[in-house]
Each structure stands twice: as C-alpha cells, then as structure tokens.
Amino acid sequence: MDTSFARSRRRDLIVAFCLAAIAAVVPLFVKDVYVQNIMVLTLMWGALSQSWNILSGYCGQISLGHAMYFGIGAYTTALLFTKFGVLPWFGMLGGGIISAVLAMALGYPCFRLRGHYFVIATIVIAEIVLLLFHNWDWAGAAMGIDIPVRGDSWLKFQFTRSKLPYFYFALALACVAWFVTWWLEDSKWGYWWRAVKDNPDAAESLGVVVFNSKMGAAAVSAFLVAVGGSFYGQFVSYIDPESVMGFQFSLLMALPAVLGGIGTLWGPLLGAVILIPLTELTRSFIGGSGRGVDLIVYGGLIIAISLARPQGLVGLFSPRRKEAAR
Amino acid sequence: MPVTAETIIQSLASGLLMGLLYGLIAVGLALIFGLMDVVNFAHGEFLMIAMYATFFLFVFFAIDPLLAAPLVAAALFVFGAVVYLLIVRFAVRAKANAGMVQIFSTFGLAIVMRGLAQYFFTPDYRSVTHSWLGGKTVSVAGIFLPVPQLVGALVAIAAFGALYLFINRTDFGRALEATREDAGAVALVGIDKNKVFALGWGLGAALVGLSGAVMAIFFYIYPDVGASFALIAYVTVALGGFGSVFGAFAGGIIVGLVEATTALLLPPSLKAVGIYAVYLLVVFIRPRGLFGSM
Numbered sequence: 001m002d003t004s005f006a007r008s009r010r011r012d013l014i015v016a017f018c019l020a021a022i023a024a025v026v027p028l029f030v031k032d033v034y035v036q037n038i039m040v041l042t043l044m045w046g047a048l049s050q051s052w053n054i055l056s057g058y059c060g061q062i063s064l065g066h067a068m069y070f071g072i073g074a075y076t077t078a079l080l081f082t083k084f085g086v087l088p089w090f091g092m093l094g095g096g097i098i099s100a101v102l103a104m105a106l107g108y109p110c111f112r113l114r115g116h117y118f119v120i121a122t123i124v125i126a127e128i129v130l131l132l133f134h135n136w137d138w139a140g141a142a143m144g145i146d147i148p149v150r151g152d153s154w155l156k157f158q159f160t161r162s163k164l165p166y167f168y169f170a171l172a173l174a175c176v177a178w179f180v181t182w183w184l185e186d187s188k189w190g191y192w193w194r195a196v197k198d199n200p201d202a203a204e205s206l207g208v209v210v211f212n213s214k215m216g217a218a219a220v221s222a223f224l225v226a227v228g229g230s231f232y233g234q235f236v237s238y239i240d241p242e243s244v245m246g247f248q249f250s251l252l253m254a255l256p257a258v259l260g261g262i263g264t265l266w267g268p269l270l271g272a273v274i275l276i277p278l279t280e281l282t283r284s285f286i287g288g289s290g291r292g293v294d295l296i297v298y299g300g301l302i303i304a305i306s307l308a309r310p311q312g313l314v315g316l317f318s319p320r321r322k323e324a325a326r
Numbered sequence: 327m328p329v330t331a332e333t334i335i336q337s338l339a340s341g342l343l344m345g346l347l348y349g350l351i352a353v354g355l356a357l358i359f360g361l362m363d364v365v366n367f368a369h370g371e372f373l374m375i376a377m378y379a380t381f382f383l384f385v386f387f388a389i390d391p392l393l394a395a396p397l398v399a400a401a402l403f404v405f406g407a408v409v410y411l412l413i414v415r416f417a418v419r420a421k422a423n424a425g426m427v428q429i430f431s432t433f434g435l436a437i438v439m440r441g442l443a444q445y446f447f448t449p450d451y452r453s454v455t456h457s458w459l460g461g462k463t464v465s466v467a468g469i470f471l472p473v474p475q476l477v478g479a480l481v482a483i484a485a486f487g488a489l490y491l492f493i494n495r496t497d498f499g500r501a502l503e504a505t506r507e508d509a510g511a512v513a514l515v516g517i518d519k520n521k522v523f524a525l526g527w528g529l530g531a532a533l534v535g536l537s538g539a540v541m542a543i544f545f546y547i548y549p550d551v552g553a554s555f556a557l558i559a560y561v562t563v564a565l566g567g568f569g570s571v572f573g574a575f576a577g578g579i580i581v582g583l584v585e586a587t588t589a590l591l592l593p594p595s596l597k598a599v600g601i602y603a604v605y606l607l608v609v610f611i612r613p614r615g616l617f618g619s620m
Binding site: 060062109112113114115116117119120121123124125127128131132134135247251254255258262263291292293294295296297298299300301302303304306307310311 | 359365413416417420421422423424425426427429430431433434435436437438439440441442443444445448449549553557560561564568593595596598599602603605606609610613614615
C-alpha cells in the first residue's frame, strides 16, 4: 500500500477526531435553541447523506428512494413504542434491520436495472410504500402518529428540557456514518464499489462479485438511513407518511453529497454544513412572506454546483481528493 | 358503485382517453432522451408552467384554452430551447460524474421553477373556471365521456401523427433522426449538433406545452402539479423503452388502462400503485422496457 495514501488516511482520521471534539463543545457556548436546532439538523442530514453516499456515490447506484428507509426507521420506532411500549433503542435497531433486509430484497431484482431504469425504480418503490402507509389504518394512515412523552431520559430517548442530548446523538450518528465510510473506503468492498461504479462489465470480468457488492452497499446504506429516520421521529415527536417518507427526503439526502462531492469521504458533511444552515436561514429570514425563496436558492445552488463543479466542493480543500472525486 | 360490465367499459374508456393524454405528456421526454440520452427531471415543471400560461391567457385575455394551446406550445418551444442552451448544453459536457450532473442539474431547475411558481403565483389552487369544453360530457353508445379528455385524446392522436410525419418527412426531422443515431457522424456532414439538440428540446417542450393547455381545462393548477404527472411520465417513457416515440404512445395507453383498472379494484387513493407495479413488473422482466433496444 502506498504510504502517502496510508498517511492521508491517518490524517483524515485525526482531522475527523478534532472536528468531532470541537463540535462537541460548541453547544456548551451556543445556548440559542434555534441555532442548536439547526446544528442538530445539519449533523443529521450530514449523516444521512453520508449513508446515501455509500450506495449512490461509492457504488454508483443512484437511489432517489431512500426516504423509504428513513420512514421505515421512524415508523418502526414509533409503532413499537406507542403500541407495545418497546424502548426506542430497540426500535432503532429493528428499523435498521428491517430496512437492510428490505434493501437487499429489493436489490435482488433492481440491481439488474441500469441507469435511468434503476433510478426510476427506486422512486417508484418508495412511492408505493408511501401510498401504502397513507392507507394503513393501524399505523395511523394519513393522520400519522403522535409520539407521547413518557419521560425525559436517555433510556426512553425522550428529552423535554434540552436539545443537547439530541445534538449529541446526531453528532454520534454523523461520526459513525463517517467512520463506516472511512473504514469501507480502504476495504475490499470500497475498491469493488469504485470498480462497479466506473465500469461494471470490466469489474465483473476482473472477478469482482458485482451483484453482492451492490447488495452490501445497499444494506449498509439503508441501515444507517433507518437509524437516522428513527432519530428524526423521536426528535420531532410527530410523524406522518408525508413528513418522513415524502420524495423530498430522498432528494434532501442526495443534495449535500452532490454539493460537497459525490463518492467522497468529506463531501456529504461539507455539503450539509453549507446547505442546511443556508436553507434554514433563508426560510426564517424571508419566511412566510416570500414562500418559495428557499427553493429558488436551493435549486439555483444545485444547478450552479453541478454545472460548475461536478466533482463537488470538497476538492477545493484537499488536493488528494481531486483525483478521488472522479 | 357496483362493478358491472357497464362500469368496467365506462372506466376503461376514460382510462384510454387519459392514457392518450399521458402519452402526449410523456412523448417530449422520450424524444429528448432518444436524441441525447438525457432525462429531463424538470419535465413535470414544464407541464406546470404550460398550465399556468394557459390559465393566465384565460384570466387576462379571455383566451379559451383550446385557442391558447398553440400559443402555449410556441412559448414552451422557446423555453425548452433556452433551457438546453443555458443549462443542458453544459451539463452534457461534464467530465466528472456525468450521470449525476445530468440528473441534478435538471432537478435543480425543477426546484427553482417550483420555487418561482410559489413565489409569483402563490401556492393557491387555480382553475380555468369556464371554457368551451369544461364540464361537458358526451354519450357514445351509452358510455359517458368527458369532453375535455376526449378532445385531449384527439389532440394527442393528432400530435403523434404530426410528429411521425415530421420526423420522417422533413429535413429537420431527418437531422433529428440522424443525430440520435450518431451525434458524432452528423457533425461530419455539416449538421450543427447543438442546433439540432436545441430544436429537439424546443420540440419536446412544445409537446408538453400542448398537453399542459389541454390539462388546464379540467385539472387544478398549482406549483407542485407537475410532480405527480412527471412520475407518471417517467413510468410511461420507461415502460415503452426510453427514447422510443412509439413506445411513449403505447406506454401512455397502458398506463391509462392500468390506472383505470386499479381504481376499480382498490381505493382511489391507491390508484397509482397499479401503474408503479406494472412498471416494476415490466422492467424486471425486460430491463429495457417494452420497445426499447438493448
């Protein structure tokens, strides 16, 4: 292994550790609830986009249906908690496992599809699941589920007095998603995925088990996204099909990665750090009087980035990633 | 409503009419894809602005949607060509992440268009309150058919016929065909590829414009109206096989009939499930759609 590569990987790890440490102390000084809220959302979307990036960025299978896994995570946790009193931690794990299994079950037929046929299949499947939840009376149908407050503790994963615990969980999730990506980048799977992305036929002929490597990427990606969904459900404490499974969530998961750099280690987090505060601030500053302005800013940014810097913003910060981003 | 032979024929007939309209909505997408392998993810928003254009022509100038249709189509032609020249032309040149750039540049456009519509037109639902055709029905052999959809279906058939003649009989049509066969080779015989692409986008958008004008007669108009029709259009195009104009026509009819059948069997809120399921079924069996080439 190239020593300069090993060195830069070590540097990534150190940088990540420092950033996480800095992030951990920030809310001790920033007490404003509004700002804390934006920080929670930024970390969460960073983590989600990082997870999406594993399947769509590294492995090149662009999914625009990940809202489904997000929603399944949120619903599994909320349903187990409200109907059976099961602690959210188990719901989180359960939602993750269900999503991972579902991702593989759906991957089995879908990974034979290429290009736009695959992308549209992911949208359509998520849309079917969304419609089914809309009509599923036991799960609250279109009315959704109000998650009752039963305490204020880590055990029940409910916090009424402060946003800080949510912040630390979101930070932990972002760290886990980052670390999993970091670890996979240099694993056998990481190399397989990039080979599959660049040229699946060539990869196959060189002995890469294309199908299995896509399945692996789908399962890891779906699991992490479902954990994020489960967290989001607890965080907002009310869910309905549209608010956790709507198509816009699939898009929101993709955009930070697109902005920061698709298929890169730092891209999704960088994208989220720029995109999420920007949207939240536009929304609250221009607010109700100018509905739609946040969308205009958002969409304009996406067009500009994808045309002017298709490799994402991340290359601006690190010389090595310029090549890796391709 | 009890399911009798009559209700089945009734809903299949309206499904067929709607299906022809779906085909017309989708054909522009198929045309552009066939020409240059690009999926326009702002297709639904093209439909949305066509509907708004029709609505405003009606409100401010009292022009009936039927008369507005050619105007709207012409306006959309210009709009489509401009979108190609300003955005898509650069997106297809991307050296890194080509597939991603293509998807997200048009997605970005869709988001901007939706935002602009919310900003300028407000999220309110609008409708063309009275038009020559609105709300009328005709009875053919005991089957009631809504006139707007019937005329829409006729417009769709006429448009497909005209498109067929256009592609096969005119110089531009032949240039279009040649460019979709081999964009590199046409440059050698002196055809400006960019010009053909721009005109192709114009033509594709004009066809959406036409369908938007017809849709405005009987459908609510709001900033997000394009989203659900866009998904149906993608399914239609993919069913037929990306890039096949005839495939879009056939795909539209299938989608219309499947939707009508699903509505008979399942609650109305689930009627789209049938369309999506058929899409999955078809591509799982034939990963290139019904009429797409490998």
